[in-house]
Amino acid sequence: MSLKDNIYYADDYIKEILFTTKSIAIVGLSDKENRPSSFAAKYLKNRGYKIIPVNPVTDKKTILGEKVYKSISELEFIPDMVDLFVKKEKILSFVKEAIKIKTKTIWLQLGLIDKESEKIANSANINFIMNRCPKIEYAKFSGELGWAGVNSNVISNKRKLLKND
Amino acid sequence: MTKKKNSYGFATRAIHSGAAPEPITGARNTPIFQTTSYVFKNTEHAERLFKLEDFGFIYSRLTNPTVSVLEERLANLENSRAAVACSSGHASQQLAFTSLLGNNDHFIASNKLYGGSINQFNKTFRNFGWECSFVDPDNVKNFENEIKDNTKLIFIETLSNPDGSIVDIEAVAKIAKKYHIPLVVDNTLATPFLHNPANWGANIITHSLTKFICGNGTSMGGIVIDCGNFNFLKDNKYPGLSQPDQSYNNIRFSETFGDFGFAMKVKADTLRDLGCTLSPQNAFYILNGIETLNLRMKKHSDNALIVAKYLQNHSKVSSVSYAGLKNNKYYNLGKKYFPYGVGSIFTIKLKNGYNACVSMVEKANLLSHVANVGDTRSLIIHPASTTHSQLSDDEKIKAGAGPDVIRLSIGLEDVEDIILDIDNSIN
Numbered sequence: 001m002s003l004k005d006n007i008y009y010a011d012d013y014i015k016e017i018l019f020t021t022k023s024i025a026i027v028g029l030s031d032k033e034n035r036p037s038s039f040a041a042k043y044l045k046n047r048g049y050k051i052i053p054v055n056p057v058t059d060k061k062t063i064l065g066e067k068v069y070k071s072i073s074e075l076e077f078i079p080d081m082v083d084l085f086v087k088k089e090k091i092l093s094f095v096k097e098a099i100k101i102k103t104k105t106i107w108l109q110l111g112l113i114d115k116e117s118e119k120i121a122n123s124a125n126i127n128f129i130m131n132r133c134p135k136i137e138y139a140k141f142s143g144e145l146g147w148a149g150v151n152s153n154v155i156s157n158k159r160k161l162l163k164n165d
Numbered sequence: 166m167t168k169k170k171n172s173y174g175f176a177t178r179a180i181h182s183g184a185a186p187e188p189i190t191g192a193r194n195t196p197i198f199q200t201t202s203y204v205f206k207n208t209e210h211a212e213r214l215f216k217l218e219d220f221g222f223i224y225s226r227l228t229n230p231t232v233s234v235l236e237e238r239l240a241n242l243e244n245s246r247a248a249v250a251c252s253s254g255h256a257s258q259q260l261a262f263t264s265l266l267g268n269n270d271h272f273i274a275s276n277k278l279y280g281g282s283i284n285q286f287n288k289t290f291r292n293f294g295w296e297c298s299f300v301d302p303d304n305v306k307n308f309e310n311e312i313k314d315n316t317k318l319i320f321i322e323t324l325s326n327p328d329g330s331i332v333d334i335e336a337v338a339k340i341a342k343k344y345h346i347p348l349v350v351d352n353t354l355a356t357p358f359l360h361n362p363a364n365w366g367a368n369i370i371t372h373s374l375t376k377f378i379c380g381n382g383t384s385m386g387g388i389v390i391d392c393g394n395f396n397f398l399k400d401n402k403y404p405g406l407s408q409p410d411q412s413y414n415n416i417r418f419s420e421t422f423g424d425f426g427f428a429m430k431v432k433a434d435t436l437r438d439l440g441c442t443l444s445p446q447n448a449f450y451i452l453n454g455i456e457t458l459n460l461r462m463k464k465h466s467d468n469a470l471i472v473a474k475y476l477q478n479h480s481k482v483s484s485v486s487y488a489g490l491k492n493n494k495y496y497n498l499g500k501k502y503f504p505y506g507v508g509s510i511f512t513i514k515l516k517n518g519y520n521a522c523v524s525m526v527e528k529a530n531l532l533s534h535v536a537n538v539g540d541t542r543s544l545i546i547h548p549a550s551t552t553h554s555q556l557s558d559d560e561k562i563k564a565g566a567g568p569d570v571i572r573l574s575i576g577l578e579d580v581e582d583i584i585l586d587i588d589n590s591i592n
């Protein structure tokens with residue numbers, strides 16, 4: 001899970017995605033509130049993103065108060081981002097579905113790296129990020145990550161104000 | 166869309182990392198947030214913070230905005246992921262060990278450590294049910310020979326107190342990795358400017374901030390740094406990281422927080438329960454010190470080398486133990502691991518033994534007789550009768566603190582004045 005993965009995304013690239021994204025379909029969002037996917041989703045929801053749970057196995061109708069969809073193809077509108085919390089073997093098939101619905105960004109969570117997915121997303125002109133977490137990236141640029149003593153690697157002479165303040 | 170990250174240099178990061186203008190007032194320097202607690206936006210916000218779902222401040226025993234700046238700065242300077250500051254160097258060791266060891270666990274430590282650390286491991290830590298094997302680090306095989314099923318960490322000082330000896334950290338890290346045991350490194354005397362243990366395979370770094378990092382002898386402090394490179398989920402050896410935590414809704418720290426899971430465990434569990442918190446006032450002093458760390462460490466090392474070379478040829482001195490000298494057995498390790506110098510703490514042996522040492526300490530006029538190292542002021546002490554006095558005679562010699570040994574911590578005064586004072590007091 002270490003970030004020492006030799007994958008670099010320019011700060012501006014990630015910031016642009018985080019600022020323009022309004023809705024995020026989270027594939028594999030757990031119905032249990034102590035799971036990492038739930039931690040990330042709750043945080044992002046609190047920062048104003050519309051969260052759309054995609055979970056084929058839960059019998060819950062809603063997660064974090066949002067209607068649950070069984071698959072990406074069932075979604076009733078196109079989310080700006082599809083964020084994957086899935087098993088490694090399933091990455092490519094979900095990425096293909098996400099490309100089919102023409103989402104703007106495909107994001108693979110920490111621990112998930114897949115070069116083939118990156119290639120097909122790039123050639124479909126869709127933003128692609130892997131082995132990162134949008135919550136942690138958001139917190140990196142808002143300054144909140146530093147509150148937890150985590151090295152954000154950000155140096156800036158600007159005042160930081162949080163979106164929801 | 167992968168692109169090379171541009172990284173700032175050490176001096177820039179020592180001044181800026183972790184700090185930003187205060188959002189409301191625009192205050193450019195990091196303010197001292199002298200407060201115990203923080204108002205929640207509403208009950209739901211409070212609940213999210215208590216469950217660790219969100220970032221934010223609850224109570225200053227755990228987190229404080231001034232202290233956080235210090236934590237991020239040092240995590241950055243150590244090329245690491247996250248850090249937890251605390252009240253002293255010893256507290257940092259207590260926090261790191263408590264987070265990794267359970268009752269009846271075992272750890273291995275270099276026998277070349279600060280005397281206080283040997284005491285802490287030998288006495289107090291034994292009372293926690295943690296058994297320590299001390300080994301001579303000059304032969305790294307000694308670490309491997311002591312590894313048992315319940316060995317949970319290996320501890321070394323990169324540059325060791327009192328005689329400035331150097332451990333072949335890369336070789337020790339290889340052994341630790343082979344057995345999947347975290348290598349914990351006290352980097353106090355080197356500081357991140359002279360040496361970055363994470364670059365050589367260390368997993369956790371501790372510091373006494375009391376020394377060079379603060380640099381001006383005003384403030385006690387410590388820090389635990391999570392290098393972010395140890396997989397605690399690989400086996401069940403570290404249940405505090407890999408198993409559900411009842412006090413936080415059954416999250417698993419290493420699963421939920423990934424490469425900063427260890428730091429979160431140290432902060433949210435261990436520091437919460439042990440309470441050895443750093444004050445925001447001290448964090449502020451230490452932050453001010455760090456801004457000039459690179460300049461100071463270079464000068465400390467340069468001055469020390471000049472003094473060591475001078476003493477090497479002194480008629481009253483039988484030997485000088487400083488890794489910057491070509492005839493020192495650690496010279497080559499110094500060249501490999503310490504490109505900018507090997508720090509400013511070293512020992513000399515006086516030909517006339519114990520009495521000559523006591524007399525030298527008492528005659529000094531500029532060098533201060535204190536139980537400290539890493540000050541802007543030059544310091545002198547006779548370890549056998551002070552810092553290392555609790556050790557047995559045998560342990561003293563093993564730790565490089567025999568009866569004829571004087572420890573010097575060379576400061577930032579004019580080097581001619583330091584030499585003159587040493588010369589006057591030695592005769």
Ligand SMILES: Cc1ncc(COP(=O)(O)O)c(C=O)c1O
Nearest residue numbers: 253254255279326353373375386
């Ligand atoms: C190498 C080393 N480690 C740890 C410590 C303990 O630090 P503190 O005195 O801040 O508890 C010291 C203190 O002298 C030290 O020199």
